[in-house]
């Protein structure tokens with residue numbers, strides 16, 4: 419039996435760096451049955467396989483139109499079915515993932531990077547041989563080739579190599595209209611941690627949608643803490659459900675990377691404000707990030723102002739806003755907005771904490787202008803700022819000079 423596995427996001431998205439969990443589970447399931455399993459990196463020659471499984475998470479990942487489902491070709495994931503993605507059969511869903519599915523691909527990517535590095539170093543070396551340069555003492559400058567940093571190169575694949583990955587819960591009761599998670603109306607325990615936990619892996623990554631909404635949240639956090647390994651909830655947590663007890667456990671845990679929450683609705687402003695005060699009672703950490711959804715209800719000045727209100731509140735509590743521009747499988751509304759430039763510039767400024775922490779929005783735009791090459795014209799960031807400020811000076815006055823303290 420020959421089984422081909424295709425992670426469509428890996429093929430279609432240049433900088434994609436996260437394993438497809440379904441692909442890993444299907445691989446393990448078939449390997450256990452003795453099948454020859456291959457991670458395919460293209461869509462060629464699919465007819466040599468007895469089964470081909472194609473998974474796609476993102477709706478905008480490109481996919482060849484001529485490939486259709488059949489008895490042999492199986493397609494799944496939110497990228498194909500959005501909120502109607504069918505469940506996997508239990509024997510696959512609850513199978514330990516094959517954490518080595520991507521190993522050969524990672525090795526080949528590292529080899530490609532090594533070759534690129536070596537070629538570039540050789541080119542620099544030859545440049546100096548052909549055009550010798552001398553230092554101030556008249557001594558010939560010899561180019562010293564640098565060694566390839568394999569450890570650093572491999573670190574970009576850490577999500578594939580370092581983590582046990584899984585869902586301890588499924589479902590969410592909120593039914594936010596912009597979310598693919600519409601199948602259930604509650605959060606429920608889905609898998610024991612043992613089902614996907616590999617003790618040889620350094621860390622644990624949970625993909626749960628709303629773990630804090632699960633009645634068993636406390637035993638789940640306790641189990642995770644008892645593993646004594648750094649863990650993270652990658653999809654973000656529901657800060658509206660934070661309590662003293664939850665904060666104490668969460669912020670006292672060996673957490674991996676940023677704590678991620680979401681501030682999607684301006685109507686939650688007062689509640690989120692209270693929860694920010696609660697968070698700050700338990701931690702002064704600066705690795706607290708909030709997704710800020712924009713361009714969903716509208717893409718006009720009201721939406722821009724609502725974005726700013728949320729960003730300003732988060733900055734006041736030293737939390738990092740991350741601008742998420744809404745798109746669905748058919749539309750990207752913010753791209754049609756008159757204020758498209760503001761959405762882009764805000765995302766560039768907010769989503770890179772090094773900019774957000776150092777400069778105000780106006781300073782960021784001015785810094786872009788300084789680097790702008792065409793004299794007498796405005797760079798894209800300054801054009802966006804100027805357009806908005808001219809039309810809505812009161813909003814600009816309130817927010818454009820805010821600094822992260």
Ligand code: SF4
Pocket residue numbers: 590591592593594597598599627628656
């Ligand atoms: S709270 Fe989060 S997971 Fe639940 S429906 Fe809203 S966006 Fe989706």
